[in-house]
Amino acid sequence: MRISGVAVYAWGRGDEGQLGVGDESDHPSPTPISAFAGKDIVHVAAGEYHTAFLTDEGEVYTTGNNDYGQLGARGQGKHVVPMRVAALDTHIVTHIACGSTHTVAVTETGALASWGGAEFGQLGFEGGSMVDGVQPRIVKGSRDLHFARVAAGVAHTLALTGSGDVYSFGQGSNGALGHGNLDSCSTPSIVKSLWSLGITQVACGEYHSVALTVDGQIFTWGRGKYGQLGHGTSQNGNFPVAVKALADHHVAQIACGGDHTIAVNSNGQIFSWGRGLWGQTGHGTKEDMLSPKQVQGLEGKLVVQATAGARHSVVLLDNGEVYGWGDCEQGQLGTSVSDTQLSPKLLLSFEDGKRPLFVVAGGEHTLIVCEKVLEDLDTPLSESLGGSVLISGTRVKVVDNRHGHGLRPMKMPSLLHLVQNAAASPRGLPVLAHALEDIFSSVKFLTVAFTQPASRNMDEENNKIAGRIRNEGEDVEGPELDVELVHSIYYGVLQLHNPEMVQKLGEAMLRLFQNVEMYMDTVPESRWTKVLLIGLQSPLIGEKGLGDTISIRLFAVFLRISASAEKKISQWLRTYPKEIFGGRFVRGIQRFISNRENHLTSGRDRIAQDIVTALQVLLLLYRADNNEDLIPFSEFYSTSISDHASLEDDYLRWSQVAYPKEAPLVAFCQLPFVLTPDAKSKILQIEATIQKSKQFQLSIMAQLLGAVLESPFLVLTIRRSNLIADSLRQLVEHECDFKKPLKVIFEGEAGVDEGGVTKEFFQLLIRELFNVSYGMFVYNEETRRFWFNRNSMETEHEFRLMGNILGLAIYNGVILDIHFPMAVYKKLMREPVSLKDLRDLQPQVAKGLEELLVYEGDVESTYCQTFQVTYEYFGEMKTHDLVEGGDIPVTNDNRERYVDLYVKYLLEDSIHEQFDAFYDGFYQVCGGPALGLFRHEELELLICGLPHFDFDALERVTVYQNGYTKDSTIIKWFWEVVKSMSLDEKKQLLFFTTGNDRAPVGGLATLKFIITRNGDDTDRLPTAHTCFNVLMLPNYSSKEKFENRLKLAIANSTGFGLQ
DSSP states (O other), X not given: OOOOOEEEEEEEOOTTSTTOSSSSSOEEEEEEOGGGTTOXXXXXXXXXXXXXXXXXXXXXXXXXXXXXXXXXXXXXXXXXXXXXXXXXXXXXXXXXXEOSSEEEEEETTSOEEEEXXXXXXXXXXXXXXXXXXXXXXXXXXXXXXXXXXXXXXXXXXXXXXXXXXXXEEEOOGGGTTOSSSSOOEEEEEEOGGGTTSOEEEEXXXXXXXXXXXXXXXXXXXXXXXXXXXXXSSOXXXXXXXXXXXXXXXXXXXXXXXXXXXXXXXXXXXXXXXXXXXXXXXXXXXXXXXXXXXXXXXOTTOOEEXXXXXXXXXEEEETTSOEEEEEOOTTSTTOXXXXXXXXXXXXXXXXXXXXXXXXXXXXXXXXXXXXXXXXXXXXXXXXXXXXXXXXXXXXXXEOSOTTTXXXXXXXXXXXXXXXXXXXXXXXXXXXXHHHHHHHXXXXXXXXXXXXXXOTTOOOOHHHHHHHTEEEETTEEEEOOOBOHHHHHHHHHHHHHTTOHHHHHHHHHHHHHXXXXXXHHTTTSXXXXXXXXXXXXXXXXXXXXXXXXXHHHHHHHHHHHHOOXXXXXXXXXXXXXXXXXXXXXXXXHHHHHHHHTTGGGSSTTOSSOOHHHHHHHHHHHHHHHHHHHHOOSOGGGXXXXXXXXXXXXXXXXXXXHTOSSTTTSOOOOGGGSGGGSOXXXXXXXXXXXXXXXXXXXXXXXXXXXXXXXXXXXXXXXXXXXXXXXXXHHHHHHHHTGGGTTSOEEEEETTOOOOOSSHHHHHHHHHHHHHHTOGGGSSEEEETTTTEEEEOTTOOSOHHXXXXXXXXXXXXXXXXXXXXXXXXXXXXXXXXXXXXXXXXXXXXXXXXXXXXXXXXXXXXXXXXXXXOBSEEEEEETXXXXXXXXXXXXXXXXXXXXXXXXXXXXXXXXXXXXXXXXXXXXXXHHHHHOOSGGGGGOOHHHHHHHHHOBSSOOHHHHHHHOEEETTOOTTSHHHHHHHHHHHTSOHHHHHHHHHHHHSOSSXXXXXXXXXXXXXXXXXXXXXXXXXXXTTTTEEEEOOOSSHHHHHHHHHHHXXXXXXXXXX
C-alpha cells in the first residue's frame, strides 16, 4: 500500500502566526498549512504562541511569535508561515518541544539544542546565562547523557534520556523541577527520585510536570493549586509522587494542559483531573478535579491519543474521529463548538480520504496531521499510535511509525530480535548498539527486558529458570528473571564477533553500576537489586580491561547493600541453575581475582581493596550455596590466593584479629572457603611450627637459666610389643609437650627418626587401635567404616589417646590410614549430624527411617514402633527410652520427632562417653585456631589424605640425583611400570617410598619425591629413605629385571631401618 503524503491542518487562535497558514487571523475550522507541500511531518509541538514542526529528514520548521527568539531566527518579528531553522541544518533532529517563550530539540546524537527565552535558565546553558538565545545552541554535556525526548512548560524543561532518566532545568517555583526545593536551575540536573523507575514519557503543564514509567505508573510534581497533580489535594509538590488513583490502570500515554492533566490507559479509556473553569477536564462541570476521574461520553470508544492546550483537550479515536472539550473562545475546538464545552464532543470525522495520524493542542490552537490513503480504504484506522490498520483481520502497515512517535511513550525493543537481526545483516548493528546503550544503562529497562512472563507455561526446569523453586516443600521466590534470555543476549552479542558491540555493552553496564552507586541511597533498594544479578551473569565479569572496571563497580555496589537486601539476593541466588550460579557467578569472580595475582604476594600488610570487595561478593554466593549445595564447595577455592598469597603473613594478621567473623577483612583466613585444603594444611603447619618453636625456645631458655634439662622435642620411646600401653603412658606423662616436635624411638632399633620412624609409629598404633578384637571400634562390612563401640570395655584414656594420635599426626604432617564415616569429622568440627549422615554409617537403618517419614499409610499399625531402642549388650538385650516413658507408639504425627531422636541416639547419645574422650584428646593437641579453617570434608583429607593418585603430577615434580635425569632409560622404565600398576600396587609403592599409602593433602604434586642412582646393575632390591621420600634405584640392565626387583621390594616393605 502506497502513501501519497501527509497533510497538516491548524485551527484556533492565529494572531501571532502560530497556525502557520499565512495570516494572523483566528481560524475556527481546520485550515491546511500549504508550506508543507511535499514535506513529511512526523512530529508537531505547540507552545502558547508559537509552533514547531519536525520532518522525517530531521529538519525543524517554526512559526508564530518570536519576541524571545523562540523561532530560532534573528529579529523579533512574528512569522505567519513556517520557516526552516537553518542553524540546525548540520543536525538531524528527532524530537522537539515548545514552552511559552522557548524551544528545545533533541538531535540524533542525543544532544539537546535550545533557543528562545532564558530568564529562568530554561535553555539549560551552563553558567546560568539569562540572555535569550535567538540561535539554537547545543547544551553542554547533553550529548553524553543521550537524550531522547523533551517537554517544556512556561519556563521549565524536562529532558528524558534513552535510558529512562529525567533531567530538569529552568524555573523551580512551585517545585516544577522535582528537586525537592523551589530553586531554579540553569543546567540539566537529574530528578533523583525518578531514577531507576524507567520513565518512558514526560509532559509539562504551565508549572507542573508529569512522568510515565515503563510499567504504566504516573508521577506528578509542581504546582497543585487546581488539583492537577491528582493527589486529592491542591498542594504543590516538590518531589515526584505516584498518582495512586491510577496505580491499577496501566497508563499508556500522558498529556498536560495549562493546569490540567490527561492520561490514557492501555484499554483506551481516558482520565483527567485538574482545573475545570473552562470545562477542560471534560467531566460536565467547571469544578476543579483533585483526583483522576474517567471522562464520560466516550463509552465503547477507543482513545489512541490525547493532547491538551492551555484550556482545552482533544483526543483521537481508533476510528479516526476527533473529540474535544473545554474552552472554544478562540475557535480551538472548531466550528462545531461555539462556547465552553464541558464534555466530549465530536469535532472531526475526516471522511474525505484524509485520515488523522496525530493531533496536537497548543495554547489556544489545535493542529492535526493526516495521511493521504487510497480511496477504497474504508475500514477504520486502528492502533493509530502503532502506525497500522486492521484490514480483513490482517494488520497492514500504512504509515511509518515515526508519525506521532514523539507523542507516544518510548517503546522497548526486543533485544533478542535485535541481536538476531544484527547477526543476519550488518544493517542491524547500529540499531542494536543504540538499544544496548539505552537498556543496559537503565535499571528499570534492564529489569523489564529480562522479566520472565508470568503467563508462560513452564515445566519444572523452566520454572526454575524463571526464578521459583521448590525448597523442602515450600515455594522459594526468585527474581522472576528469564536467565536463559539473559544468557542468550550476552552470548548473542559475543557471537557477533564485533568489538564495537561488546564495547557498547560494557560501557552501558559501567554507566549502570556507576549510577547505582551514585543514587542507591536515594531510592528503595528493591528498584535496583535485580540488575546486580543480571550484571553478575555477564561474561565480561572477570575479563581484563573493561570487564575488570565493570567488576570493580559491581562489587562495590554489593558491598553497600543492606542486610535485608543481601538476604533477598541470597534467596534469589538459590533459584538459579547450577551452570549459571557456578559457571558465571562464581567463576567470573574467580577470574577477577586471578587477574590480580601480583597483588597477593608477600610484603603486603593488607589485602588489596578490589580483592576485598570481590571476596565479599563471593562470600554472599558461598552462603547461598551452603544452604542449597548448588555446586561443589571446591568451586569456591581460589588457587590464585592459595598459591600466591603469603600464608604465613596472612596467618599472623588473622591471629591478631579479636573477632575475625565480625572484623573487617584483613586476612584470607577470615574466608577459609577460598583456601584450598593444601593451603589450609600449610597454614596448620605454620601454626604448628610457631607453637613448636615457642615450646622449643622455652625449653632452651629454661636450660640456660639452670632449670632441669628438658628436651625440646616430644620424645616417645616405644616397645613394638607393648605399643598401646607405652604410647598411652608416655602421652599422659608428656601432655604439656604436645606442641613440641615429635620424635619416636623404637627400643632396640637403630632407626634415626628424621620423620620415617614417626610415620611407622602412627601406622602401627592406628592398626592396633582399630583392631576389632581390641574392642574400641566396630567395623561395618557394608560401608567399610569404623564406628565407636558403645559397649567398649576400654577406659576413656584409650579414646583420649586416639584423639591425641589424630591431633599429633596432623601437627606432625603424618597421613593416617583410618576409615571413619563423615559424621566423625562433622562432630569434631562441632557441626550437627542428621539422618543424611547415618546413611554413611548404617545405610539400611537410614533407608528404613527415610521410608517411615514418607509412608502414606497408618504408621502406628504398620510399623508398630515405640520411642524405644533395643540393643545387645554382651549377649543381653537392653532397651533405651528415647523420651521419658518411651513406650509411646510412633504415629504419623510424631514420626519426625521419633526419627530425629533415633538418629541422635545412634550418632551421639549412645557413644557420647567414648566420643567426648576422643574429642577432648584431639583438641588437647589441635587447640589452635587454624583447625577451624577446615570443613569436615577437608578435615578427613587432612587426616587421611586423598583417595586417588595422580602419578602424572608426581612425575612432573620428581627430582633426580646422582646421575639420573628424566631422560635416563631406567627412569622412563620406572614411570611406564608405575602407570601400569594396580591401585594396590601404587599404594604399596607410596608406602615403600614415603611411609604412607595415601597422597598428602594437595595431591602427589605436593610430594617432595626424589629418585637417586644407587650403583650399577645388581640383584639387590631397591631401597628407600622414607623420612626424606627418597627412592634409591640401581641402574638395572633390563626393564623386566627392574620391574621384578621393584615389585618384590614394595610387596615386602615391613619394619623400618635406615637403609
